[in-house]
Each structure stands twice: as structure tokens, then as C-alpha cells.
Amino acid sequence: MLWYEFKPSVIVYISDTFDKKLESILAYKSQFKLDPNRTQTIDNNENTIKYVEARAGVYCFQIQKTFGEPFLSLNYPVGASDPFDLLPNFF
Incomplete structure (x- = not known):
């Protein structure tokens, strides 16, 4: 997962599976637990989950849904419930 913001070209609606995410x-608790002996980063502080929720909410706001996962591919945002819907139909 990238922590920096970018302008996505595709935003996949993930509200139905966000809890699984x-x-x-x-x-991977070892990656996200607080440890005074480690340098604190965005991955290992008490706000990590809040950040993931906020990020998914901000991106999905662009397609008027609850949670979304951004991807970079084209030059404009596109909303999709299923990323396979964005592929050309060759059959």
C-alpha cells in the first residue's frame, strides 16, 4: 500500500469487502504494533487504521461511495464495482 496521495485513474468500490481488508x-501485527525501540512511522502508530479508513473514504468520495481502492492507469478517475468491468470484451 502506498502512503502518499496520487490522482487515481480507477477507483474500485470496496465497501462490501473493507472489513476483510x-x-x-x-x-501482520508485527508490522503495525507500537514499539518504543522502533522509529515511529505511519505503519506502527495508533492512527494507522484510521488513516486507512480515511484514505479509502477520500478516494471513494470521488465516485460517491463509502470506501474505495485507488489505482493508477489512465488519465481520469473511473468508478467500478469489479475491475474486470473495465477490461475490453474480446469474446
Whole structure:
């Protein structure tokens, strides 16, 4: 996951699976736990999950949904429930 902001060309609607995303992030607790012996970063402070939620909310606001995952591919934002809907139909 990139922590810096960028202008996405595709924003995939992930509200239905957002809880699973958080679970999968938290599965790597060693990466996200507070440790006074480590340098504090955005990955290991008490605001990490809040940041993930806010980021998903900000990007999805552009397509008027609740949570979204941004991707960079084209030159404009596109909303999609299924990224495969964006692929050309060759069949």
C-alpha cells in the first residue's frame, strides 16, 4: 500500500469487502504494533487504521461511495464495482 496521495485513474468500490481488508492488514501485527525501540512511522502508530479508513473514504468520495481502492492507469478517475468491468470484451 502506498502512503502518499496520487490522482487515481480507477477507483474500485470496496465497501462490501473493507472489513476483510482491515483484517488482512492487522494479520501482520508485527508490522503495525507500537514499539518504543522502533522509529515511529505511519505503519506502527495508533492512527494507522484510521488513516486507512480515511484514505479509502477520500478516494471513494470521488465516485460517491463509502470506501474505495485507488489505482493508477489512465488519465481520469473511473468508478467500478469489479475491475474486470473495465477490461475490453474480446469474446
